[in-house]
Amino acid sequence: MAEALTFIERSTCPVCDSADADVLWSGKLDDADVIARLSEYSYSGPWRTQIVGQTFCLCQCARCSMKWHRHVIDDSAVATVYGTWADAEQAKRFEAAHVTSKHDRKAMRVQMAKLVLRLDHLAEQGARPMRLLDFGCGDGDFLSVARAMGADALGIDVSASRTQAARGDGLTILPDLEALDAQDGPPLDAVVLSQVLEHIAAPKSLLRALHQRLRPGGVLFVAVPNTKGVSVPQDFHEFTLVQPVEHMNAFTPDTLRQIGRNTGFLPLRRPAAFVTTKPTDALRSAANWIHDPKTTDVFFRAVEATTPTKRESLS
Numbered sequence: 001m002a003e004a005l006t007f008i009e010r011s012t013c014p015v016c017d018s019a020d021a022d023v024l025w026s027g028k029l030d031d032a033d034v035i036a037r038l039s040e041y042s043y044s045g046p047w048r049t050q051i052v053g054q055t056f057c058l059c060q061c062a063r064c065s066m067k068w069h070r071h072v073i074d075d076s077a078v079a080t081v082y083g084t085w086a087d088a089e090q091a092k093r094f095e096a097a098h099v100t101s102k103h104d105r106k107a108m109r110v111q112m113a114k115l116v117l118r119l120d121h122l123a124e125q126g127a128r129p130m131r132l133l134d135f136g137c138g139d140g141d142f143l144s145v146a147r148a149m150g151a152d153a154l155g156i157d158v159s160a161s162r163t164q165a166a167r168g169d170g171l172t173i174l175p176d177l178e179a180l181d182a183q184d185g186p187p188l189d190a191v192v193l194s195q196v197l198e199h200i201a202a203p204k205s206l207l208r209a210l211h212q213r214l215r216p217g218g219v220l221f222v223a224v225p226n227t228k229g230v231s232v233p234q235d236f237h238e239f240t241l242v243q244p245v246e247h248m249n250a251f252t253p254d255t256l257r258q259i260g261r262n263t264g265f266l267p268l269r270r271p272a273a274f275v276t277t278k279p280t281d282a283l284r285s286a287a288n289w290i291h292d293p294k295t296t297d298v299f300f301r302a303v304e305a306t307t308p309t310k311r312e313s314l315s
Contacts, residue, residue: 016061026058118270188213227251251296268301
């Protein structure tokens, strides 16, 4: 029988460090309703036997309103979940069933190109290529687009199976920040952290570690699920937002901006970017820029040091 996942308990809010929290949703991972939802992820491996009897508890901070899971998988369980459960084949099955944007690769790459343009504009690195890190780069699609647009782009990801093809295409994908440091390159101009921060047990530590590797005034883009209004999930979509194995943190637009400020990042207005020949698409993009809705896709600028001495690492 496969070894059970091992968990650690967090006792304080990952945004403001308060220990004062209310319980929103709790139970066991092998409760029938939770198992039914987890089954829709099409995980690989003997995942059902590895969660028997394990508990979960979604809390909300009484001070800053951040929602977070008290019981989260430890480093060894992270290796199991993202090395065995969520391998390359599982990603294909899940995306085929639930991620419609992946079906339209042209539209997906247009959005990636817009992100590169926005980062390049905000980074203001001059004539030299933008040095960009995609932390949690997965299959490397964004790296391919960024490189095609002239960026000096590299990635970090813990999943060897998901990044194998990307490495075969000549993309530079490293296992951790220590490997990035070993390259002894210049500071980063920009970092992309897309659909990653919700999976991290110590998100402030990661943000501080990235801050230290950005040049002063460098740019960070963070995208996470928006869990505003969600506590006890009522359907599969809401379940994905507060999923008790993978999603340790449940951000809203306000709490995402707060954790950025707490780690030395200033939220920025999203620049306009147009990659289209259709006037209606350009008008829609312009309208979104004028309205500037508050979302959980946020650009930040590194504005102050958060740790004065030793450089933080995160494997």
